[in-house]
Amino acid sequence: MDPERAQSYAFVPRPGAVPLTIERAEGCYLFTPDGTRILDAAGGAVVVNIGHGRREVAEAVAAELERATYVVPVFATESRLELLERLRREWLPDGLDRVYLTSGGSESVDAAIRLARQHHVAAGRPERTKIIGRDLSYHGTTVTTLSAGGHPKRRAAFGPMLTDWPKAPACYCLRCPLGKRYPSCAVACADDVERIFEEEGPETVAAFIAEPVGGSTAGALDPPPEYWPRLAEICRAHGVLLIADEVMSGFGRTGKKFGVDHWGVVPDILVGGKGLAGGYAPLGGVFTSDEIVAPLAAAGEDLMFYTFGAHPAACAASNKVLEIMEREDLVRRAAEQGEALRKRLAPLEDHPHVAEIRGRGLLLGIELVKDRDTLEPFPPEANLTNKVVGAGFAEGVFFYPGGSGPAQDVIVLGPPFVIGDEEIDKIASALCTAIDSAVERASSA
Ligand SMILES: Cc1ncc(COP(=O)(O)O)c(C=O)c1O
Incomplete structure (x- = not known):
């Protein structure tokens, strides 16, 4: 669908906003009309458990x-x-x-x-x-x-x-x-x-x-x-x-x-x-x-x-x-792949802007801060979470934006339970890159 037309249909459209159009979804991936493949690390809004597109x-x-x-x-x-x-x-x-x-x-x-x-x-x-x-x-x-x-x-x-x-x-x-x-x-x-x-x-x-x-x-x-x-x-x-x-x-x-x-x-x-x-x-x-x-x-x-x-x-x-x-014993798989994802995220535990990685199974949150010793957040106007989500798209991965109040900047991971090891690697590496790129932009703004 033409994005301009899609926007005119959007509920309470924000002037100038062009929605991302998804043409189809399969397994752990979303596909745009030009064939771009996006890994759905959020399972939509932490919804999709058996993967997309099961006939x-x-x-x-x-x-x-x-x-x-x-x-x-x-x-x-x-x-x-x-x-x-x-x-x-x-x-x-x-x-x-x-x-x-x-x-x-x-x-x-x-x-x-x-x-x-x-x-x-x-x-x-x-x-x-x-x-x-x-x-x-x-x-x-x-x-x-x-x-x-x-x-x-x-x-x-x-x-x-x-x-x-x-x-x-x-x-x-x-x-x-x-x-x-x-x-x-x-x-x-x-x-x-x-x-x-x-x-x-x-x-x-x-x-x-x-x-x-x-x-x-x-x-x-x-x-x-x-x-x-x-x-x-x-x-x-x-x-x-x-x-x-x-x-x-x-x-x-x-x-x-x-x-x-x-x-x-x-x-x-x-x-x-x-x-x-x-x-x-x-x-x-x-x-x-x-x-x-x-x-x-x-x-x-x-x-x-x-x-x-x-x-x-x-x-x-x-x-x-x-x-x-x-x-397919997917509850057990959520536990196992959750642990695998947690392990793959381990290098982020020492990242200077990661305050904590928490959660269970395939529901994980990564809290980001300006200073991990004092837990001082980035200024709200830096919109760090949205910058990470934007940078994630550039890496071909959709991360779910979270955070409110004192937990201002949070990225949520909630992929489908059928997620494979290769995709877990992709989520972890894309998240590192996206955080670095967002922090750089937020710090230079
Ligand atoms: C814990 C919890 N309760 C309620 C809701 C609201 O559900 P819905 O968006 O389907 O109305 C949500 C949505 O994210 C949720 O996470």
Whole structure:
């Protein structure tokens, strides 16, 4: 497509911006109309797990569209039932058998928050209204999910419209918000969640929400092993529902089925998106237990559906994507290739502008700074992250831009799980070159 024409179609086009046009995508690569090949080190927006362009998924979607184009979400279809059975049989943590499907991450977190609230109301606890989240987090872009999240840039324009729920400190050991050090801190940032519950009055708190491994906001923040078990303990002690937002970290991305599996925690509500259908269709999900839905059922209530939730074609896509993940043992591959990528990035650990490389499996974040001793960032106007992404394109690799607040400049890596060793080498060498070139430009500006 002519880029000028594409721009006129863009939603809220920025004057002068010419979008990159992708003609097709295959495996780990994107192709532009002139045949340029770009290695997708970001899996889109950390979505694509089985790789791009798998014909068998396209065929499953086409077959389902012929069979059942649109069916209101409260009815069963073959594809919905098959997906539900597969999720219960192969994927969901024990006890999280109740499934509510949406068309994406924000919708799912929004529904999880509604579910938590409806659960308490139906159980006779209408005073539980607050959703406690954390600084440096992202749970979606609806007004409610922005309120629960702590992404300064994405919240900026909406401040007065957001509900002012308190935020717990991020579990960000590199720049500990409490000025402590692990392990002597004894995960004081988790205990701070309890302090907030007590200050607010635990009986007013409906749910606590967090990403098991962080997303792009601060770049794959990966907590110490005691953190999630402690969160679960605190929530349980105060009757607060624990929501694990696994929109980015779920469905194998961190090398286990779900991030919480690294610590043996089963939340009250688990939210999935992105990897659930691997980018082949818009689909998200809220997964919970009989215990959480029981009060709603007893009160004769339901969680209102979204018109396009559980779309039959999306369910067919997801069912096939998950089947491929199982057949090809791709969760294990994400763990193995994540380690391989981490090893190949080792030389960057000593780079004068790399503060930290962190994350799990194939969800990694590289935080960049002006001075790695003081952790002073580059001036915001240097736009270092965007410069690295631009320089990455020149090397034929797409890196995902992240960072917000104190974690200003972060590059996120989230390639497809089918990534090969040669591509891992390419990501590592292109990232070194892109960082050097961006730093040079930022320093001479
Ligand atoms: C942890 C987390 N939650 C929610 C969302 C929102 O999902 P979506 O963009 O599909 O609405 C994202 C998106 O990046 C995410 O990473």
